Structure formats: structure tokens, C-alpha cells
Amino acid sequence: MHKEPADPQLACIYCRMSEDREGGGLGIDRQREDCEELAQQLGLKVIRVYTDNDLSAYSGKPRPDYQLMLDDLRRGIYGTVIAWHTDRLHRRPTELEEYIDVCEPRQIQTRTVKAGSLDLATATGRMIARQLGVQARYEVERMIERQRRAREQKVQRGEWSGGPRPYGWEEDGVTPVTEEIAVIREAAEAILAGASARAVAADLNLRKLPTSTGARWDGGSLVRMLKRPRNAGILQHRGEEAGPSKWDAALDEATWRSLRAVLDDPSRIPSSSNVRKYLGSGIYRCGVCGEGLTSFSKGKDHPPQYKCRKNGCVQRDLARLDKWVQAALIKRLQQPDAADLLAAREEPVDVRGAQAELLQARATLDALAQAFGAGDLDMQEWRVARAAARARKEKAEAVLSAAVQVNPVAGLVGAEDVWAGWTALDLSRQRAILDWMVTVRVLRAKVGRQPGGKYWDPDAVVFEWK
Missing domain, CATH: 3.90.1750.20 (Putative Large Serine Recombinase; Chain B, Domain 2)
Structure with a gap:
């Protein structure tokens, strides 16, 4: 459908950078200054400047200001678009075709600092724009190929392939901090x-x-x-x-x-709804059915309680139960034989054997890839051989994944003040120690005053030391 031509004297500027290495949009500023100078030379009135910083036209990711500019062009606000180069506007043929569909009906002109002008109202102008687009895409693809090959060569040499500074190392990725x-x-x-x-x-x-x-x-x-x-x-x-x-x-x-x-x-992995807030949640066990205990509260005027998660078999005052359990833990850690708690419970892992097996499996996988690439193996032979080598590799990795276990009580055994050491630990460390040292089973408590005048039934809490 024919549309009224837009006023060619009213212009907008579009600037884009694929990667802002310097920060602060300095490259965008330079583009804008050059475009404003061109507008002044052509006697155009710049209404607005659109910018997309650190966004690639080739990647296909949405460019907010570019889309906003197209919408304004469709409304006929501008008759001229100014850019530093055509590749700042688009590097994908589909984007170029959309741009042509927007500009052609309203005879919108495109002026660039480095590539001259494009008359998209004529077949010749559209052909030139498409050729420039093909050239720009070729240059990007060739650049990507070079970068990919350079990264692969660095990997083959055991070198860092670049990127943001990794925590623990300097900018070169090699020198430790x-x-x-x-x-x-x-x-x-x-x-x-x-x-x-x-x-x-x-x-x-x-x-x-x-x-x-x-x-x-x-x-x-x-x-x-x-x-x-x-x-x-x-x-x-x-x-x-x-x-x-x-x-x-x-x-x-x-x-x-x-x-x-x-x-x-x-x-x-906790969600916002199941982050543990109490010492025994999920660790204490119901002495009746064996399920874990969970915390709950009837309201702010009622103290929180532990209860059987599945059947509600038992229910105990949360603060008093945690206090009782902590006292038992500290007493156990103060015993003369507490050093025995540092003895390893698991069978030793052959770390060196697993590492050697892992290296051999990796070497086999590399050799198979080379043989397949050279045509010495067909696809089926390569798949069968690779499956066996990968199984060896995964088995060795699994062995290494269970090789190192840090004893959670190591910092408390032999401490001069065990209680001070315990209270200095965060809740997650306290829970790890509790789970490692003992199984706490909570039985139904006797009702009423207990011998000694207290209402707490100590016989309803059973400790099974591990």
C-alpha cells in the first residue's frame, strides 16, 4: 500500500556496539559524534538518537532501541536514518529485508558516515544494500572462524582461551592471586x-x-x-x-x-520455602514411625514446635529440644575419647589409581577421535569404542567424587572451649556435625510433672551415637 513520503529533513541516528570493551559506551559516543557531524553537513535536523550498547546485530538477540526506531519509522516520524556504517544497522539478511520493507514505502533515506548513502526506493539501491549485507555477514563469519580456531589451538596447548578475569588468577588467567x-x-x-x-x-x-x-x-x-x-x-x-x-x-x-x-x-539446593532455620529440622527422627521431624508454629503467641512430618506421632517444644541436644553434643565432644571421632569411617579410596584410569580413558578418547577423523574407524566402530572409554572415564570420576570428605567435627575436637567453638559455627555447620555424630530419636513424652519437678521428659529423647 502506498504511503505518504516522510520528511527527508527530519532524521534519526542509530548507534550500536557489539562489545563494549572499554565500558561507559565510549564507542557509542564516537559513532554519535561522527553521525551528528554528517547530519550538520547535509543540513538535516536530528530528532532522536537510538543506541544499543554491547549488543550484536549478528547474534539475533533483540535490540530494544533498534526495534523502537523501526516502529517510529513506520509512523513516518523520520525521513532519514543516519548510521556510522550499514553494518551498525544489520548484519543478518532477514533484518535487512525488514528494514527495506519499512523504508521503501515512505522513501526513507539511509545515510552513513563510512558507506555513503542507500536509496532503498530503487532496485539498484536495494541491490547495493543487500550486497553490503552479504559482505558484512561474510566478514563476521570469517572472524568467528578465526576466533574459534585460535581458541581450539590454545586449548590444545593447555592455555587459557581468554575471557573475564577468573577468580583466583590475574587477567592473564595463569598467574595466581x-x-x-x-x-x-x-x-x-x-x-x-x-x-x-x-x-x-x-x-x-x-x-x-x-x-x-x-x-x-x-x-x-x-x-x-x-x-x-x-x-x-x-x-x-x-x-x-x-x-x-x-x-x-x-x-x-x-x-x-x-x-x-x-x-x-x-x-x-534450597528454595526460599525450605531453607533450614532450626538445628534439628529433617535430622531428628520420630521414635514411633522413623520419619523426620519438621518445625511448625501455631502463631506468634505460641513457641515453635517439632512434630513428626508424616503422621504427627510426636510433638516437642523446639527450643527446649534443641538445647537438650546441643548439651548432649558438647558433653560428648568433651569426653576423653573424643579424638576417636576423627577416625575415618569409610574405606580408603585409591585416588592415584582412579586418576591413572581417568588419564588413560581420556587418552583413549582422544586417540579414537583422531582415528575416526583419519578414516581408520567407521561411525559404528567409533561409537562402540567411545562408549567403553567413556564408561571407564565416568567410573573413575565417580571414584574421585567420593575421595575427599572433611570431618565436620575436626575444629571442635580438642578445642579449649568446645561450647564457644560450637556457638561460633553457622547453622549449616552445626547441622552437619549433628547429622554426622548422632541419630536423635524423639519418643512420646510423659504427660505432667516429671521426677525432680520439671515437665521435660529426658527419657523421651534417645541418642544413638555413630
């Missing part, structure tokens, strides 16, 4: 001992130890940092482990894989 490496090791040990990621993050913030970008930690950012293969000196490429790195590891592989197993455990 001693203080941050210590934090990685400390956080790993705390979580292996039962601490929650939220508690560790809160402690780091309290000590004013920021992330690599200077931000505050939260549970999610800490978990993502600790799960990185680079912490164990393992390269990662396209989401997969790609062999040993040239930088020194912050954690040995067995510790890192054990840490990954703990962090990947679905039972550790």
Missing part, C-alpha cells in the same frame, strides 16, 4: 565439612572479600565459581573438560570432584 586461591581452598573445605554456600558467601562479605569483579558474593555466584574445572587445573572447552592446563591448580582433582559432587547434590 594468592589471597583468592586461599579463599577457594577455604570455601571448598567449609562446604565439604557441611557448610552451606549461603553461609560461606555471607562470611566472605562480612570479611569484605569481593568477587573478581568487585561485587558481593551470594550462594549462586560462589557455587558457580567453585564448580569451575579450572580450579583443578582442567581446561574447559565448549562446556566439556578438555585436558590439563598450564596454570597451577587451586585444588587437587580429587578434592574438586568431591566438592562438585556435594554442590550438585539436589538435596542441598
Whole structure:
């Protein structure tokens, strides 16, 4: 449908940067200044400047200001679009065709600082625009190929392929930052001992130890940092482990894989509705049916209670039960034989054997990939052989994932003041110690005043020390 031509003297400017490496939109400012100078030379009146900073036209991700500009062009607000280059407007043919469909009916002109003008109202002008678009797309694809090949070569040499500064290392990704490496090791040990990621993050913030970008930690950012293969000196490429790195590891592989197993455990991931607030929630057991106890409250005027989660078999005052259990724990930790609590309960893991098996499986997978690429194996042979090698690799990784366990009571056994050490721990560490040391079974309590004049029935709490 024919539309009234827009006023060519009324112009808008569009600026875009794919990656703002300097920060602050300096590249956008330079584009805008050049476009404003061109508008002045052409005698055009600039009504508005549209900017999309740090957004690629090639990626296909939405560009808010670009879409807003198209909507305004459809309404006939401007008769001329000014850009630094045509590739600032679009690098995908589908975007170019949409732009043509908007500009052609209203005879909207396109003026650029570096590529001249485009008359999209004529077949010749549209052909030139399409050729420029094809050229721009070719240049981007060639650049992507070069970057991908460069990353692959770095991975093959065990080098870092670049990106934001990783926590624990300098900008080069190789030189360690001693203080941050210590934090990685400390956080790993705390979580292996039962601490929650939220508690560790809160402690780091309290000590004013920021992330690599200077931000505050939260549970999610800490978990993502600790799960990185680079912490164990393992390269990662396209989401997969790609062999040993040239930088020194912050954690040995067995510790890192054990840490990954703990962090990947679905039972550790809390939602806003099930974050544990009390010592015994889910740990204390009902002495009647064996189910866990959960906390509940009838209202602010009633003290919180523990009760059997499934059948409601038992119900006890929450604060008094926690106090009773803590007293029993401290008494046990003060016994002369408390050092026995540090003895390992699990069978020792052959860490070196598992690591050797893992290296062999990786080497086999690499050799199979080379043989397949050279045509020495067909697809079926490669799949069968790869499946066996991957099974060996996954089995070795599983062994290493259970190799390192930090005893949660290590910091309390032999302490000069066990109670002070206990109260200094966050709730997640206290719960880990409780779960590790004892099974607490809560029976139905006797009703009324007990011998000694108290209403608390001590015989209704049974401790089964592990």
C-alpha cells in the first residue's frame, strides 16, 4: 500500500556496539559524534538518537532501541536514518529485508558516515544494500572462524582461551592471586565439612572479600565459581573438560570432584520455602514411625514446635529440644575419647589409581577421535569404542567424587572451649556435625510433672551415637 513520503529533513541516528570493551559506551559516543557531524553537513535536523550498547546485530538477540526506531519509522516520524556504517544497522539478511520493507514505502533515506548513502526506493539501491549485507555477514563469519580456531589451538596447548578475569588468577588467567586461591581452598573445605554456600558467601562479605569483579558474593555466584574445572587445573572447552592446563591448580582433582559432587547434590539446593532455620529440622527422627521431624508454629503467641512430618506421632517444644541436644553434643565432644571421632569411617579410596584410569580413558578418547577423523574407524566402530572409554572415564570420576570428605567435627575436637567453638559455627555447620555424630530419636513424652519437678521428659529423647 502506498504511503505518504516522510520528511527527508527530519532524521534519526542509530548507534550500536557489539562489545563494549572499554565500558561507559565510549564507542557509542564516537559513532554519535561522527553521525551528528554528517547530519550538520547535509543540513538535516536530528530528532532522536537510538543506541544499543554491547549488543550484536549478528547474534539475533533483540535490540530494544533498534526495534523502537523501526516502529517510529513506520509512523513516518523520520525521513532519514543516519548510521556510522550499514553494518551498525544489520548484519543478518532477514533484518535487512525488514528494514527495506519499512523504508521503501515512505522513501526513507539511509545515510552513513563510512558507506555513503542507500536509496532503498530503487532496485539498484536495494541491490547495493543487500550486497553490503552479504559482505558484512561474510566478514563476521570469517572472524568467528578465526576466533574459534585460535581458541581450539590454545586449548590444545593447555592455555587459557581468554575471557573475564577468573577468580583466583590475574587477567592473564595463569598467574595466581594468592589471597583468592586461599579463599577457594577455604570455601571448598567449609562446604565439604557441611557448610552451606549461603553461609560461606555471607562470611566472605562480612570479611569484605569481593568477587573478581568487585561485587558481593551470594550462594549462586560462589557455587558457580567453585564448580569451575579450572580450579583443578582442567581446561574447559565448549562446556566439556578438555585436558590439563598450564596454570597451577587451586585444588587437587580429587578434592574438586568431591566438592562438585556435594554442590550438585539436589538435596542441598534450597528454595526460599525450605531453607533450614532450626538445628534439628529433617535430622531428628520420630521414635514411633522413623520419619523426620519438621518445625511448625501455631502463631506468634505460641513457641515453635517439632512434630513428626508424616503422621504427627510426636510433638516437642523446639527450643527446649534443641538445647537438650546441643548439651548432649558438647558433653560428648568433651569426653576423653573424643579424638576417636576423627577416625575415618569409610574405606580408603585409591585416588592415584582412579586418576591413572581417568588419564588413560581420556587418552583413549582422544586417540579414537583422531582415528575416526583419519578414516581408520567407521561411525559404528567409533561409537562402540567411545562408549567403553567413556564408561571407564565416568567410573573413575565417580571414584574421585567420593575421595575427599572433611570431618565436620575436626575444629571442635580438642578445642579449649568446645561450647564457644560450637556457638561460633553457622547453622549449616552445626547441622552437619549433628547429622554426622548422632541419630536423635524423639519418643512420646510423659504427660505432667516429671521426677525432680520439671515437665521435660529426658527419657523421651534417645541418642544413638555413630
